[in-house]
Amino acid sequence: MQSDTTRPEGSAIARGAVAIITNRHGDLLLHLRDDLAHIAWPAHWSLLGGGSDDGESPAEAITRELDEEAGLTVRNLTELFEICDEHGSGQLISFFAADWDGDETSLRLSEGVKLQFFAPEHLDALTIPPYIRDGIHRYLAVPPA
Template identity: 35%
Template sequence: MALVLSPAGIVLHLRDDKSWIPHPGCWSLFGGAVEVGELPAEAVLRELQEKLGLDEVACRPLWRVVDTHGDGRLLTIFEARTPLRPDQMVLTEGQALDAFEYDAALELKLAPFCRHVLERYLLESQRA
C-alpha cells in the first residue's frame, strides 16, 4: 500500500460503493496484490502506474503490518512522493480522487486500516 504525498497533500481515492468490495464508499490509500515473482517495491510502483498513471514517483518503505481489519494479509506500507497534483493524475479505480491535509483526511470516512496508517504516519512524522 502507498501513502501518496503530492504538493497538494495526501492523495486518497474514494472506493466504489459496491457491496462485494472491502470498505465500499470509504476513502483509501492505494495498493494491490503482489504478483508472482514481484517484490513489494515493484508491486507498489506498478499499482501506482496502473491506478493513477504515475511514472514520476519516489517510494520508500515505511513499515510492514498485518491488516487486522481486513483479510489478515501482511502489507508493506510505502511513502510515495510525486510532484503531480490530483488533477494531473488519471484515476482508473474508484469514484473520486483528491488531496487532503492530515487533519482533513482524518475527518473523512476512511477504511479502518487506512486510518491506522495515516495516524501512525502523522505520529512518526511529528517525532522526526
C-alpha cells in the same frame, strides 16, 4: 521496516502494498474506492495500492499498482512498515511513503471514484479503513527524513 504481525514460519499470507503520497504542502493523496459489495472497504477513502502478484516484491507491487490505478510515477519511494488488514482483505500490507506534486484531477483513474489531496487535519472527517488510518497516523507521527 517494522511489522505489526507475527505469523508461523513458512506460512503463506496474501500480501499487498499501499503508498502514502504527499505533495509539497504536506497534503495526502487519497483514493475513494468504488461502492461495490464484493471489494474490501467499499466507499471508503484509502491509499492507492493493491495486492501483490505471485513472486512480486512489495516495492514492485506498489510501483505497478500506482501505474495501473492512476498512471502515476512518484518520487522518493520509501518502504515504511507493515500492517495486517485484519477486518478487510486479510492481507499483510506494506506501507510506502512517496511524494508527487501534480494535479490529482489530471490522473488517469482506472479503479475507484476519485483521487483527492487532503490536509492531515481534515482526515478525521473521512471514512477510512482502520488499518489505513493507523498507518497514516504512524506516518504523520514520525514522517521519513
